[in-house]
Amino acid sequence: xxxxxxxxxxxxxxxxxxxxxxxxxxxxxxxxxxxxxxxxxxxxxxxxxxxxxxxxxxxxxxxxxxxxxxxxxxxxxxxxxxxxxxxxxxxxxxxxxxxxxxxxxxxxxxxxxxxxxxxxxxxxxxxxxxxxxxxxxxxxxxxxxxxxxxxxxxxxxxxxxxxxxxxxxxxxxxxxxxxxxxxxxxxxxxxxxxxxxxxxxxxxxxxxxxxxxxxxxxxxxxxxxxxxxxxxxxxxxxxxxxxxxxxxxxxxxxx
Amino acid sequence: xxxxxxxxxxxxxxxxxxxxxxxxxxxxxxxxxxxxxxxxxxxxxxxxxxxxxxxxxxxxxxxxxxxxxxxxxxxxxxxxxxxxxxxxxxxxxxxxxxxxxxxxxxxxxxxxxxxxxxxxxxxxxxxxxxxxxxxxxxxxxxxxxxxxxxxxxxxxxxxxxxxxxxxxxxxxxxxxxxxxxxxxxxxxxxxxxxxxxxxxxxxxxxxxxxxxxxxxxxxxxxxxxxxxxxxxxxxxxxxxxxxxxxxxxxxxxxxxxxxxxxxxxxxxxxxxxxxxxxxxxxxxxxxxxxxxxxxxxxxxxxxxxxxxxxxxxxxxxxxxxxx
Numbered sequence: 006x007x008x009x010x011x012x013x014x015x016x017x018x019x020x021x022x023x024x025x026x027x028x029x030x031x032x033x034x035x036x037x038x039x040x041x042x043x044x045x046x047x048x049x050x051x052x053x054x055x056x057x058x059x060x061x062x063x064x065x066x067x068x069x070x071x072x073x074x075x076x077x078x079x080x081x082x083x084x085x086x087x088x089x090x091x092x093x094x095x096x097x098x099x100x101x102x103x104x105x106x107x108x109x110x111x112x113x114x115x116x117x118x119x120x121x122x123x124x125x126x127x128x129x130x131x132x133x134x135x136x137x138x139x140x141x142x143x144x145x146x147x148x149x150x151x152x153x154x155x156x157x158x159x160x161x162x163x164x165x166x167x168x169x170x171x172x173x174x175x176x177x178x179x180x181x182x183x184x185x186x187x188x189x190x191x192x193x194x195x196x197x198x199x200x201x202x203x204x205x206x207x208x209x210x211x212x213x214x215x216x217x218x219x220x221x222x223x224x225x226x227x228x229x230x231x232x233x234x235x236x237x238x239x240x241x242x243x244x245x246x247x248x249x250x251x252x253x254x255x256x257x258x259x260x
Numbered sequence: 261x262x263x264x265x266x267x268x269x270x271x272x273x274x275x276x277x278x279x280x281x282x283x284x285x286x287x288x289x290x291x292x293x294x295x296x297x298x299x300x301x302x303x304x305x306x307x308x309x310x311x312x313x314x315x316x317x318x319x320x321x322x323x324x325x326x327x328x329x330x331x332x333x334x335x336x337x338x339x340x341x342x343x344x345x346x347x348x349x350x351x352x353x354x355x356x357x358x359x360x361x362x363x364x365x366x367x368x369x370x371x372x373x374x375x376x377x378x379x380x381x382x383x384x385x386x387x388x389x390x391x392x393x394x395x396x397x398x399x400x401x402x403x404x405x406x407x408x409x410x411x412x413x414x415x416x417x418x419x420x421x422x423x424x425x426x427x428x429x430x431x432x433x434x435x436x437x438x439x440x441x442x443x444x445x446x447x448x449x450x451x452x453x454x455x456x457x458x459x460x461x462x463x464x465x466x467x468x469x470x471x472x473x474x475x476x477x478x479x480x481x482x483x484x485x486x487x488x489x490x491x492x493x494x495x496x497x498x499x500x501x502x503x504x505x506x507x508x509x510x511x512x513x514x515x516x517x518x519x520x521x522x523x524x525x526x527x528x529x530x531x532x533x534x535x536x537x538x539x540x541x542x543x544x545x546x547x548x549x550x551x552x553x554x555x556x557x558x559x560x561x562x563x564x565x566x567x568x569x570x571x572x573x574x575x576x577x578x579x580x581x582x583x
Contacts, residue, residue, distance in 0.1 A: 015382045015386070016383060020379075027371075096383060100343070101343050257338075257344065
């Protein structure tokens with residue numbers, strides 16, 4: 006795969022460039038929106054929920070931001086990834102190129118957006134008097150696993166999207182569900198053990214919890230948490246890769 | 261016509277069939293699919309775009325593919341480039357394939373001409389260094405110097421295909437596939453693009469050309485493949501003959517079965533040749549007659565002149581004698 010990626014490096018670079026240009030086409034603020042839109046969302050949530058949950062949670066703004074940052078990355082990446090294959094139908098029906106290039110290209114773009122938001126996040130942590138420790142370096146781990154998880158889910162969704170467009174609507178609902186099930190603006194300590202199982206089975210929540218533990222509690226999560234993140238990423242990628250391989254030459258019958 | 265040299269063909273299609281599925285997900289959607297599955301009314305219809313197509317190409321060969329719309333030409337080309345896999349049969353390629361299919365599509369309207377040029381170059385497998393080097397040439401060839409930084413959607417369709425052609429014509433493939441792209445643009449550009457195309461073909465590539473212009477096929481190809489509704493009518497070296505049969509089929513009333521019958525064609529040709537010979541003989545005979553008459557007339561003239569000279573002599577003698 007890497008040999009192929011090297012061979013198609015020029016095309017990959019051009020695709021990334023194109024995705025960037027198209028994303029910020031005719032916006033006055035351009036890339037500033039990558040930082041502004043999560044901030045605005047943060048503001049809205051803070052205003053709405055601070056009275057309910059803010060009293061019991063220390064550093065509520067940072068707590069909220071941890072959740073939003075992670076969830077937004079997941080949501081943006083999978084949404085853009087879902088359309089990446091179908092949107093490039095005019096290319097892959099004419100030239101023989103590896104089809105995952107399109108998905109990787111949008112993921113690079115979303116990743117850069119995430120990196121910008123993450124910088125803002127660090128600034129907010131400082132304003133909120135969150136102590137910075139060397140343990141912040143551990144945040145790289147969930148970032149890598151979530152990136153792989155996003156790519157895997159993106160592969161599955163983009164393959165399904167080619168076959169039936171209904172997945173677009175279904176995924177909007179699924180994302181909504183994931184958002185409410187990821188404890189972005191509330192805490193999970195008052196739920197029954199049974200409900201906790203649902204949270205624990207949600208990879209997005211697990212990533213958020215990991216980030217919070219490092220940033221707010223200043224402790225490194227357990228080994229099992231690490232393994233769960235790795236497992237979620239591997240399974241998603243394996244299923245996605247299988248679908249791409251299996252349907253590789255059949256996609257073009259459906260576009 | 262090239263003789264079939266004993267070298268391995270650079271491209272061989274062996275009994276290739278390609279099937280499309282009709283009536284599954286793509287056409288009926290998710291809801292219908294579920295309900296039909298449940299009620300047991302789910303069935304797929306197979307549509308064969310190509311059936312048992314075989315041909316071979318050697319280096320320097322140029323194959324023309326003819327056939328009405330929907331004959332399966334474009335599908336066959338997609339299989340040759342490897343974008344599609346044949347449902348049955350085998351395609352063996354011994355070299356790099358470059359396909360110029362539907363040139364003007366696949367560009368991005370929001371990007372500028374320059375960005376699109378680079379993206380297209382990347383799609384065709386060029387390197388960045390190569391594009392940096394040849395970009396000035398591309399712009400010059402397509403004549404779009406003044407439009408370099410315009411969004412692509414503002415260009416006219418002729419300009420779009422000119423750019424597409426300029427980029428695509430830089431390929432140096434072993435197998436070149438042209439789908440109705442031989443001549444694009446207005447008169448001046450058309451001449452330029454045809455000249456360029458011939459240059460590429462001369463470069464040693466085996467070429468496949470799909471065209472509705474029989475004149476083009478006749479003048480450029482040394483092999484021709486005739487498809488009709490996915491079936492291979494004939495693949496032959498006899499380009500003129502197949503083109504004649506195809507043209508006759510196009511003129512014939514609807515419902516006529518397309519066919520290429522070498523014996524019938526040979527008979528027709530023999531008749532035409534005999535007729536030509538008869539006409540030539542007739543012309544020769546008329547000419548001979550004319551020449552014979554001319555000679556006779558010349559002889560008569562000479563005789564009359566001699567006579568006149570004799571009379572003149574007699575008159576002179578008489579005049580002298582009377583003095």
